[in-house]
Amino acid sequence: MNNAVEAHGLEVTRGSREVLRGLDFTVPVGEVTGLLGPSGCGKSTLMRVLVGVQAKVTGTVQVFGQPAGSRALRSRIGYVTQAASVYDDLSITENLAFFARVLGVDRGEIDRCLEAVDLGGHADQVVRNLSGGQRSRVNLAVALLGKPDLLVLDEPTVGLDPVLRESLWVMFHRLADDGAAVLVSSHVMDEAERCDRLLLMRDGVFIADGTPAAIKQKAGVDDIEQAFLSIVRGAR
């Protein structure tokens, strides 16, 4: 299998705390990989490592065969953080035009990205006047500029209504079907079933890595939340 990410012995210390504690994992191309675990378990930290903005990293993390954070990877990765990263006083289109210019992406890409997140009808609206869910979709549209090979999406569906969440998951799968590697984090276990593969995390370690079906089968239960609880109890 072709992997976008290969990590061995990944450890990260933040403050005096060891936040990631010796992780080995891959993120394959052509699949939606879910990074699931409770708040504070280290999901955002792991994502920060992949995009090269996390300090105090040890271990090996290769992205498309190069060390995470390498300059050559910048245009190949789309990253959406939990914080808004677009300009409030610009319209949606103006924001995308700005980032397209920064990234050296053709302006023609803008409409495609807006349609992908279902914002085509709001293109001229100023970001300040958008709802929280609309803003997060603008962030996502920016991440799609330039058709990145790896999408790193930190809780992209938080606060969105079920219909929109559904349409975003369909989009994530479409992007994966087109050959991207998609890594999506969530602390909501009911998103697990939407992933091709799951990395279940707790306190900086993975407690399971596999398809939702395989994880449930191994735990002998029929939902992922129960599987998570059962694995945690079994580890005690």
Ligand SMILES: Nc1ncnc2c1ncn2[C@@H]1O[C@H](COP(=O)(O)OP(=O)(O)OP(=O)(O)O)[C@@H](O)[C@H]1O
């Ligand atoms: N700047 C920092 N300095 C010290 N510790 C930090 C810092 N940022 C985060 N942490 C700690 O690192 C741990 C992992 O945080 P992280 O944000 O990666 O978790 P998360 O799983 O993404 O949580 P959430 O789902 O709430 O976003 C937490 O215990 C957090 O308190």
